[in-house]
Structures are given as structure tokens and as C-alpha cells.
Amino acid sequence: MSYEVELKFPIADPSDLTLQLLARGATHGRVVHQYDLYFRHPSRDFQQTHEALRLRRDDDDVFITYKGPVVDTQTKMRREIEIAVGRRPEDFDRMRELLLMLGFEPVRPVEKTRALFHLAWEGRELELAVDSIDDLGNFLEIEAIAEESDRDTARDAILGLAGRFGLSNPERRSYLALMLERDAQQAAAERKSGSRG
16 A cells, blocks of 8 residues: 655745755756646545545646545655556546546646656655746655555655755645635635725
């Protein structure tokens, strides 16, 4: 049973962080544009259960991903099942249509540019992603994939690397949650300014 173990942190300067990652021995992977579309379940509230269903299109592939409830208080540790469903834009459209026919509803898209890095740290292979998201800012996401037996060592490696970079105050909300909060704030501001006019 595989678990995704991750933490993300807001960062001010992605180029400075990139230099620090390379200085620590990280290898630079590819830079991709990702378009993520999240869905509501037809009969259970993913916000209440802390689950997610995401359809992702990047420069090369299309994936569908289920993320289970968080099972750790220090990181976002949860079951993750990800399946490649194609390589063409129409594969994304067909999978979205299938989900709609099954009663799933789209919540909202999240688009980002992601620069990937790989780093061997404390005996683990970590994936680091420097994410740039319009209207949200820049983030560093540190991730490991672990089996049930080594979830804690994966968590400790991520926390240790974050400490080495002087990163504190992780952002535990998902990008989707942050975007929905921003949307609600903008809508409230527009209603307020409209009521004054």
C-alpha cells in the first residue's frame, strides 16, 4: 500500500531556491505545465472526508489520481492511487466526460508551472517541485512515496530537509483549497463594492 508523504512551503524567490537545491546535490528534472481539474463525489463530501479526485493533463501525459484522507499531523501523508489514462488532449476530455456521466462534478481547475528536482536525502529519494501558480505565488513541495512500514522515516526525511533549508510554517492546505478561498474572498469583495455603488 503506497502513501504520498509531502510538505509544501511558500517561497519568495524560486531562482534562489533552485540554486540552493543544486548546491545540495539535487538533479534538475523537467519543467512542465500542469492543468489539474478536481471533482466532487456524487454522494460523499470530499471536503469533509479530506479526499480528492483529480484529473491532470501535463505536457506529456494524462493521469487520474485519488488521494485518501490525511493520516499524519506533521505532513500530508495519505494513500495515493494514480493511473495514466492517456497521452493526448482528447484522452483528458474523454476521461472528464466519463466522470461527468458517472455523476462527478468539476470543482475548479488549478494551473501551475512545475520545475522538478530529485534529491537523495537520508537514504530516500525525494522529489522536489518548485511550483509557480498565478495569483497564489510560488511554493516548494517536498515529496516521498512510502510503503506503510516506512511512512515515518519518509516523514522524518522530509522534515529534516525542510529544516536544513530553514523552511518553517508549511502550507497544509491544498492548492485547490487555497484557490477556492481566494475565489470566495474576491467574490465577497465584489459584492461589498457593488453594494456601495
